[in-house]
Amino acid sequence: MADDAFLSVRGLGRRFPRGRGPERTAGWAFRGVSLDLAQGRTLGLVGPSGGGKSTLARCLALYDAPTCGEVRLEQRSLWAAGRRERRRLRAEIQLIFQQPAAALNPRFTAGQIVAEPLLIQRRGDAESQRKRAAELMEMAGLPAGAARNRALEFSGGERQRLAIARALALDPKLLILDESLSGLDVSIQAQIVNLLADLQERLHLTYILISHDLRLVAGIAGEIAVMDGGSIVESGPADELLARPRHPCTRELLDAALALTPGGGP
């Protein structure tokens, strides 16, 4: 738990209001979450649905404000920052959503989609934005002529590549992928995993990969944190955690993953 960690989260929690009017009660989406992550590494965040993973991701990516706790990226506190500073920090952390298809405006062309963050942050003129978009699309393994196509004309895997290309537009340091690989079939999943590994090496990116599928995460992440009921129940290096799971929730996830592996179960 070094103080100079790239990303450090301390005692983070978020309450959300439940119900309306007099019977309004507040529950915790997650609470007491602490973790550290070094630059260039991948953290796998696994757990059953409803465990607070997505809400945590939204707090880390500056979408929703946490109720308590602190997030630091390279020593800068995310939520203590002023409006302008936070706008800049926003560019450094990118969240890729659960459903890439919904995250792409069907009216836009692929080029417009990828260039949108540049337009919003007013980086460069239209010409340089177009060039950068083409560059990003190539980096994400999309065909060069695809910039004029609309989002709906792409396959599931290509849409995920588009979402990744867009997320890279602002040169982020931390990429949070929230169930981004879940809807894809296995061969496409493997292609995207390879792309992510490739990009990590080239751009020195740090990933937080959120999934309910421990098997998928185990193949990519160096470290794994298991989240259940709104808190992290177990965390550690991936191989250690997989070899000697201590928490019942981890064991359950592991069993579920093995049952799906060919030859691993009935």
Place this chain on the structure above:
Amino acid sequence: MAERTKIRSALAFLAALHAAVALAGFLAPYGFADQRRDYPYAPPARLRFLDASGRFHLRPFVYGLAPDGAGGYREDTAGAYPVRFLFHQRLFGVDEPGTIFLCGSDGYGRDVFSRVLYGGQTSLVTGLAAAFVSLSLGLALGIAAGFYGGWLDRLIMRGGELAMALPWLYLLLAVRAFLPLHIGAPEAFALLVAIIGGSGWVRPARLIRGVALSARERGYVEAARGFGASDAYLIRRHLLPMTLGVALTQATVLIPRYVLAEIALSFLGLGIGEPAPSWGNMLAEARQYHALVSHPWMLAPAVAAFPILLAYLILADALMERQREGG
């Protein structure tokens, strides 16, 4: 595919009719206030190609009119007036003292055909302007309510219910009661547009609120927000294009309804006053039973309004069908 042809033909038809009305100054043989007091309630003129001796003329002509002694007219074959084209900067006309009343004349001897064309300008522009007012209000309020939600949403929606509950016809009557008896045509027009347009914003606002509400939850709007997009950017780039389809369909529903509203209000004497014609105040003249029985051509404005309203409704129907298919 069938929808597309429907939309295209309705659009072409509407464009032609609107162009005809817009070009009234050229297409109409007379000005809207030109009177021939000696020819009240003249029947529609007959264009003829054969003269009394059976000879064929390539250029059509009309006979002069003479009283028949029973309050009507008969054709006076002694005077024939050939139709002249591009005559006095109008498309067609005849030499004085001949008359060419294609749809007859009214009680002041004014040409009904010309007045239908000029009156269409009043009625259609009122419909278009009022629809513009309604849609602008509906877009602004609907987007504000749907996008921001919370108390603003509740305020706008309750306000909408209040506006729906207001008896607008009586409000218009009350406003007119406070104004001088004869107000100018521009003031009457502005009042009409404000009242008709102001009363109709609720429905488009509700529909557009629904679109905005669902837009707020879309992944791409969330994503854009994540890149640091301002509300103005989100509304301009993502929300407005989404509401365009609904706005367009609503326009095609509202325009004919508002044209009809103008006709109804002017019919009651609440719209544009004489001598400026509108389809409503022209029909008001045909209110009496004797007018309907003896001078059926006075119903020409209704005959003109009908295909326009129908074409708008067909267009609205086809647009809605296309929207449903498009998801």
